[in-house]
Amino acid sequence: MKHTFAILFVFLSLHTFSQINDSTIIKSQVAKAITELRDFVAIPNDALNGDDIDDNIFWLKKKFSERGFNTTELETENHPLFFAALPLEDDKPTILFYMHFDGQSVDASKWDQPSPYNIVLKEPSGDDWETHPFDDMLEDIPYDWRLFGRSTSDDKGPIVMFLNAIDLLKKESTEMPFNVKVILDSEEEKGSKPLPKAVKQYRELLEADFLLITDGPMHSSGKPTVVYGCRGITTLSLTTYGPIKPQHSGHYSNYAPNPGFQLAQLLASMKDKDGKVLIPGYYDGIQIDDAIQEVLKSVPDNDNEIANKLAFKTAEKVGSFYQEALQYPSLNIRGLGSGWIGKEARTIVPESATAELDLRLVPESDGNRLKKLVKEHIAKQGFQILNHIPSKEERLKYERIVTVKEGSVTDAFRTDLNNSYGNFLVNTMLENFNEEIIQIRIMGGTVPIAPFINELKIPAFIVPMVNHDNNQHSPNENLKIGQLAYGIRAFYGLLSSKP
Template sequence: MKRLIAAGLALLVANPVWAADLRKDVSDYRAAHEAAIVGQLDELVRLKSVAADPQGLTATGAYLESQLKARGFETASWSVGGSAPIVYGLLKTPGATRTAIFYAHYDGQPVTRAGWSSDPFVPVMRDGLAGKDLDWKAERPPFNPEWRLFGRAAADDKSAIVAFLTAFDALKAANRKPSVNIKVVWEGEEEASSAHLETILKSHAAELQSDVWLIGDGPVHQSRAPTIYFGARGSMGLDATIYGPLRALHDGHYGNWVPNPAAMAAELITQMRDGEGRITIPNYADDVRPQSAAEQAAIARLPPVEDGLKKEFGIARTEGGEGLTASTMRPAINIRGIRSGQVGLEANNAIPVDAVLSMDFRLVPGQTTRRVQEKVEAFLKAKGWTVVTTTPDAAMRLANPRIIKLAWSGGYPALRSDMTSPAAKGVIAAAQSGAGGPIAILPMMGGSVPINLFDELFHVPIIGLPIGNHDNNQHAANENMRLRNLWDGINLYAAMMAQLDW
């Protein structure tokens, strides 16, 4: 398989000299405009595009539409029922036979101010992840590429948008014509479950014809190499409540006799997954689509990152015996939280009234949310649980020895696009050319992006172009974008606009 892909690349990177020239042009442009590029990211982060601020979302959408318009794009702003607008853009390239859609989302995760070292919407530059504040506007470029700009959505995904705009400007400045027709879909509700995305995409199916979707979301590989991915795991949330006695009971007088819901929750966890993260629900993996030889080969080629990550995370062992990416190719049940009774100074000697267990199911191709739910619930019933969806009353509790209340949430399936399609080979070739060095090619991200929707609606290859550093704290406090990753992203996007072809 290695030879096959290598042969494909030799074929596709038709003109390495031209590619090197392009890289140089783009890099030179970036070097000459570092302050302006960071300035645009800073400006974009200040626009509060979070679900809690509908006006901020609207303003951000308007800003982005104006940015496309200024660059000669035909634009539109799509919204239904007051949703945050999807910013659409189209730039036809005379003579181009292929059309690529560049997707990103401009909304950020909700913000909890606690935990942030600075205002999430007033970007601060620091000289590292735990670095000191810098007045970057007073500094003279070239900036140290290890600097990071901190702010909500700085990485996820506003940097992808800035990289796109800058790459476009760099090509124009170098008088380089795109190789494809360019379409843009910038969404404003991704962090709020993309509630209106499907409706809007369906009603604009005609405008959204393309040959490939390029997804500007997600982190790059932990090796920090420029990365493309061919899929992402699906995701479902599950909160489960397990019931103990109607009121907290003195565990001296009643412990060993009244069932302890925390112990029941512990038993349930160990019945669902073993200490190595392997799911032990019978037949759970029946639906899983096997990995292809190309996918396995791609994983084997990834630069090793495991030792570095163990150090970064302070862990001495890992679950399972495989590397990181091989591990995340499997379905997973992640315990994201458990709450029962009290601990520490608040602990009292009582049997808790319940235990709440929050789980995150990661799906792989072949699994559907419906089948996962069915299998989990069948397993629970086989283990003697009475599965309910509303809080049981006293009579029900008295009649059923093990009651579990389930609340499923936010489900969508996984996607792995074919890594060997002509479009896939074209994207790989362009990415390698744009990087001018090794890139990381992931068959599937461990994390989830609902790109299955694009696949279901449009049946074209869906390929990820992430640019954020893996340690960008997306979805957490102190989200940040490392400048080196932004610079790499500009080159990656420029290559996709100017070199993509098949």
């Protein structure tokens, strides 16, 4: 059936629904969601700019109030959080939804469109994209076309899906078996630094039976996905030292200590050639029994496909397959620097060499414990550890020095695979979509929601709503239009099914 938007809206307003799976009803709601998402994305949302955040909160207040929510700003040490709730009923369990409306900073010059904040509609065309005016969707809305713009996927898209699912529920006067609370983060992309204190401060307001995070991409298979946890993160920055100023390599190479070789020797001692960490105790506490193995293996990853897409012959061997690797903490060199490389290279003995490491954490591996193990290992290699750039006196005193800068720790979380709310989520999604639900024990990335879990002591789940290939955090972020339909159906299903 092909309708113009105008006709669809008339049709909508005259029709009474009984069946949410009616594709026409969903599609007309998707049309409304597209308009709303264009409007929302058009408000820049870089948390470096307080005005951006205020403008977004103004929009959110209006949109949530229109749907019958009570809304409020929660003041924090930095930007306010946005909170909304439908009127509470004592006898119902409460879901707390977590999403965020801030976005990664943009470099407009790297996007294939005039502004990252003005959504552009594109049709896939081989390996390329064909841009369309929005009027090309007047007759039909192709679900494989995409909306390109900052935060279309991460994470404004899911907020708009949620709002439009509420519309459908209201139109149908569906009785919701849950109390609904929504907390929207304003600086997730900057690390959610004020969140821990804020959750403590607004503890009572946020109380709930479980937490549902709708952020991040679905499994690459595109199948409905429920995630039970995510890895945490911490960082280490290691710097070794050569001469106090860069020296002419003719005069001082093979005489002045070379910081690059020192760093290479230190890093090489940390891992074997298979990528396994050699530092004693690094993997302590992790046990993967048969039941867990079964869940991990049920995820329809294709390790060959990953290797092919990323173009490497053999993966590291921390786990024997992709999902198993994610059960372990990582030790990753994310950056190396010393002197200059490429055309800028100069014939010098550099003054220092730096390795930036990130450590993804699992619940068994406390970030502070791992950092301590790494530091003990460094000391065992004969390096003096300092937390600052060495003075001349320190350079003359110690044979070999490493300055270690430690990043803060964001904890991992992992809800039990047998949790009853988890079962509810999986069953509801199964009924709603009538296809296999992918259960992911822990995902590789980090969502900074540990403060909720630590403070509120509630189970938490991630139900991702957006396509996995959305260019999250990068130029040309996008949302497949079909995901709007998926998300509206998923939120609708969760909020209309009895736990």
